[in-house]
Amino acid sequence: xxxxxxxxxxxxxxxxxxxxxxxxxxxxxxxxxxxxxxxxxxxxxxxxxxxxxxxxxxxxxxxxxxxxxxxxxxxxxxxxxxxxxxxxxxxxxxxxxxxxxxxxxxxxxxxxxxxxxxxxxxxxxxxxxxxxxxxxxxxxxxxxxxxxxxxxxxxxxxxxxxxxxxxxxxxxxxxxxxxxxxxxxxxxxxxxxxxxxxxxxxxxxxxxxxxxxxxxxxxxxxxxxxxxxxxxxxxxxxxxxxxxxxxxxxxxxxxxxxxxxxxxxxxxxxxxxxxxxxxxxxxx
Amino acid sequence: xxxxxxxxxxxxxxxxxxxxxxxxxxxxxxxxxxxxxxxxxxxxxxxxxxxxxxxxxxxxxxxxxxxxxxxxxxxxxxxxxxxxxxxxxxxxxxxxxxxxxxxxxxxxxxxxxxxxxxxxxxxxxxxxxxxxxxxxxxxxxxxxxxxxxxxxxxxxxxxxxxxxxxxxxxxxxxxxxxxxxxxxxxxxxxxxxxxxxxxxxxxxxxxxxxxxxxxxxxxxxxxxxxxxxxxxxxxxxxxxxxxxxxxxxxxxxxxxx
Numbered sequence: 097x098x099x100x101x102x103x104x105x106x107x108x109x110x111x112x113x114x115x116x117x118x119x120x121x122x123x124x125x126x127x128x129x130x131x132x133x134x135x136x137x138x139x140x141x142x143x144x145x146x147x148x149x150x151x152x153x154x155x156x157x158x159x160x161x162x163x164x165x166x167x168x169x170x171x172x173x174x175x176x177x178x179x180x181x182x183x184x185x186x187x188x189x190x191x192x193x194x195x196x197x198x199x200x201x202x203x204x205x206x207x208x209x210x211x212x213x214x215x216x217x218x219x220x221x222x223x224x225x226x227x228x229x230x231x232x233x234x235x236x237x238x239x240x241x242x243x244x245x246x247x248x249x250x251x252x253x254x255x256x257x258x259x260x261x262x263x264x265x266x267x268x269x270x271x272x273x274x275x276x277x278x279x280x281x282x283x284x285x286x287x288x289x290x291x292x293x294x295x296x297x298x299x300x301x302x303x304x305x306x307x308x309x310x311x312x313x314x315x316x317x318x319x320x321x322x323x324x325x326x327x328x329x330x331x332x333x334x335x336x337x338x339x340x341x342x343x344x345x346x347x348x349x350x351x352x353x354x355x356x357x358x359x360x361x362x363x364x365x366x367x368x369x370x371x372x373x374x375x376x377x378x379x380x
Numbered sequence: 381x382x383x384x385x386x387x388x389x390x391x392x393x394x395x396x397x398x399x400x401x402x403x404x405x406x407x408x409x410x411x412x413x414x415x416x417x418x419x420x421x422x423x424x425x426x427x428x429x430x431x432x433x434x435x436x437x438x439x440x441x442x443x444x445x446x447x448x449x450x451x452x453x454x455x456x457x458x459x460x461x462x463x464x465x466x467x468x469x470x471x472x473x474x475x476x477x478x479x480x481x482x483x484x485x486x487x488x489x490x491x492x493x494x495x496x497x498x499x500x501x502x503x504x505x506x507x508x509x510x511x512x513x514x515x516x517x518x519x520x521x522x523x524x525x526x527x528x529x530x531x532x533x534x535x536x537x538x539x540x541x542x543x544x545x546x547x548x549x550x551x552x553x554x555x556x557x558x559x560x561x562x563x564x565x566x567x568x569x570x571x572x573x574x575x576x577x578x579x580x581x582x583x584x585x586x587x588x589x590x591x592x593x594x595x596x597x598x599x600x601x602x603x604x605x606x607x608x609x610x611x612x613x614x615x616x617x618x619x620x621x622x623x624x625x626x627x628x629x630x631x632x633x634x635x636x637x
Binding site: 266270279282 | 438440443445468469471472475476478480482483484485494495497498499543546547550
């Protein structure tokens with residue numbers, strides 16, 4: 097019996113060790129970013145505009161703004177569509193061939209490589225719809241990538257709402273839509289927002305698709321309309337790391353990486369705070 | 381005299397009703413007259429179809445896409461079973477209280493106000509009716525000073541009375557109760573039973589219960605259901621004291637079930 101207990105301890109220890117590896121991986125990523133980029137991180141770097149020739153005295157402010165604007169654009173387009181689709185699938189759709197086709201489509205959308213979304217965006221949004229290489233075209237392009245994520249996490253959030261809430265509402269003579277609006281949607285909002293923000297923050301880190309549909313390496317001014325091109329942190333990082341001739345470029349690439357990952361961490365933290373606030377009201 | 385006439389008034393008339401779930405027939409040729417301003421109990425062993433029968437009165441079985449029904453439940457000249465029936469309107473007149481109290485994640489006040497808000501009643505009416513409904517459900521005294529706290533803070537018995545108040549707020553003609561006391565202790569159960577006896581003056585009540593003592597204590601008519609068929613339906617006194625069917629007497633004497 098003692099042996100059994102000890103073996104159980106060993107198993108637990110083993111699994112815990114493997115789990116710790118995850119933490120280690122993140123720390124390692126951060127460590128290498130910080131080690132290589134920390135020394136050039138400065139207020140000038142964060143707040144100045146970019147200069148191709150003099151990279152030590154210029155900054156990435158336009159790229160930060162561009163990535164944030166892109167995030168907002170993707171959020172505005174993909175969250176309403178994603179949540180609406182999830183509500184249809186979870187609350188209205190009956191099991192059948194139509195529902196099956198939609199579900200399979202969503203699964204497959206999630207599997208389409210980001211570069212494919214890029215060329216699609218170029219052909220459809222930039223050329224066919226004539227949006228030009230722009231913030232708008234890039235936001236639409238990334239929507240295809242974030243939608244499957246938002247739909248599936250929103251569906252999970254809706255599934256978490258107890259069935260008895262729906263029954264209680266319908267039994268009082270509420271229509272299905274009233275039930276969704278007044279009970280189901282408010283109860284699942286925190287989960288849906290969590291998934292949405294995670295999806296959008298992934299989109300903000302994408303490089304390949306946006307190169308083709310709107311991101312540019314250098315712009316002397318900030319975008320002033322949704323039809324403008326924009327600078328973006330991931331693309332900036334790529335150029336500095338791989339395409340730039342300055343001997344300092346590598347360091348600045350890492351510093352850009354720190355800013356990008358910092359931005360995404362801040363978003364995730366904000367999401368956790370929001371989720372916690374909304375969760376506190378839940379007691380079922 | 382008035383009571384005599386009322387006794388004969390039929391509120392709901394079930395005729396030749398069959399019900400299938402997932403291709404399996406669950407209810408067979410049900411025929412029942414539900415009398416107005418009385419409590420009708422539906423008893424029977426687990427799985428006999430008593431909840432399913434109850435949920436046909438307000439078409440709650442529509443929530444299952446695999447369900448199919450046939451036959452008649454006549455209510456105010458219309459057949460509830462008919463496909464074209466406006467189920468939303470029916471559910472405003474035929475309310476329901478569930479086995480497990482299911483308050484919404486809202487305040488006590490907003491729980492009771494829910495049905496009124498759906499009907500877009502003005503604020504003054506909402507306030508008045510919420511208070512009246514909580515009073516009718518014998519809950520006002522316990523909650524009047526904390527109407528805006530979460531309904532989940534209430535005890536199980538209070539939550540169930542809140543659900544009754546919520547159902548009463550839309551002034552239903554008929555109230556369906558699906559084992560409303562099965563999750564409650566004897567004291568909370570007694571409170572709800574007293575409440576139901578009071579409510580039958582203004583509403584017609586149908587209660588599903590697996591507790592035969594409860595059926596005996598509060599109901600006027602009892603329907604014994606077994607394997608989806610009505611075995612016996614008569615006044616509660618007759619069913620319990622001189623059942624016509626051997627199956628009924630076996631069940632109420634605890635020989636099975």
